[in-house]
Amino acid sequence: AQSVTQLDSHVSVSEGTPVLLRCNYSSSYSPSLFWYVQHPNKGLQLLLKYTSAATLVKGINGFEAEFKKSETSFHLTKPSAHMSDAAEYFCVVSEGDTGRRALTFGSGTRLQVQP
Amino acid sequence: NAGVMQNPRHLVRRRGQEARLRCSPMKGHSHVYWYRQLPEEGLKFMVYLQKENIIDESGMPKERFSAEFPKEGPSILRIQQVVRGDSAAYFCASSPRTGQGARWTEAFFGQGTRLTVV
Numbered sequence: 001a002q003s004v005t006q007l008d009s010h011v012s013v014s015e016g017t018p019v020l021l022r023c024n025y026s027s028s029y030s031p032s033l034f035w036y037v038q039h040p041n042k043g044l045q046l047l048l049k050y051t052s053a054a055t056l057v058k059g060i061n062g063f064e065a066e067f068k069k070s071e072t073s074f075h076l077t078k079p080s081a082h083m084s085d086a087a088e089y090f091c092v093v094s095e096g097d098t099g100r101r102a103l104t105f106g107s108g109t110r111l112q113v114q115p
Numbered sequence: 116n117a118g119v120m121q122n123p124r125h126l127v128r129r130r131g132q133e134a135r136l137r138c139s140p141m142k143g144h145s146h147v148y149w150y151r152q153l154p155e156e157g158l159k160f161m162v163y164l165q166k167e168n169i170i171d172e173s174g175m176p177k178e179r180f181s182a183e184f185p186k187e188g189p190s191i192l193r194i195q196q197v198v199r200g201d202s203a204a205y206f207c208a209s210s211p212r213t214g215q216g217a218r219w220t221e222a223f224f225g226q227g228t229r230l231t232v233v
Contacts, residue, residue: 034221036224041229042226043206043224043225043226043227044158044224045224046221046223047182049221054138090158102148102160102171102174103148103150103160103222104118104160105150105157105158105160108156108157
């Protein structure tokens with residue numbers, strides 16, 4: 001069975017400072033991993049994905065994440081936060097090589113960016 | 116190429132009424148997934164469908180909830196005799212047809228339907 005743990009429910013940073021959103025996963029198979037962002041009352045937008053290629057994945061809006069199998073982690077980072085980054089972020093895992101093709105979501109991390 | 120289309124965006128129902136939520140996947144996508152997001156929570160898997168088939172409904176409540184994805188037309192999530200606890204955002208996602216054992220590459224999400232039961 002697959003699961004995702006987002007270690008922080010809320011993260012607050014100042015504009016221009018680095019962002020770190022932490023995610024640990026559990027999977028019986030080689031997982032695919034994703035980060036999605038949800039702005040208030042909006043749908044979900046894919047930030048980036050890992051599907052067994054390069055372990056350092058670059059996404060949109062300056063975000064990137066590193067897949068670390070030994071630590072079962074997939075933390076999301078950004079060098080410099082912008083006010084528009086304030087949103088809810090979800091780490092997501094999928095065990096692609098099984099018959100159950102579902103995504104398992106973490107509980108989310110709400111990112112606040114202070115001016 | 117339009118994205119995943121969900122309608123209505125907002126739906127208000129009185130307790131005991133039926134709610135019908137529609138999802139049109141992206142063109143060429145034959146896999147549809149429904150997720151529910153309760154306030155202040157992440158998305159929870161409900162059901163996975165392919166055209167005319169329910170593949171996995173392990174996340175669906177046993178009663179009052181049903182889903183279909185007919186050969187023609189959108190996927191429908193139906194909630195009968197709604198209760199206040201059904202108030203949530205319901206998201207649909209679609210992905211393209213892939214082969215047996217193929218890995219997920221991406222799911223495309225709709226804007227969601229926000230159901231309010233009064």
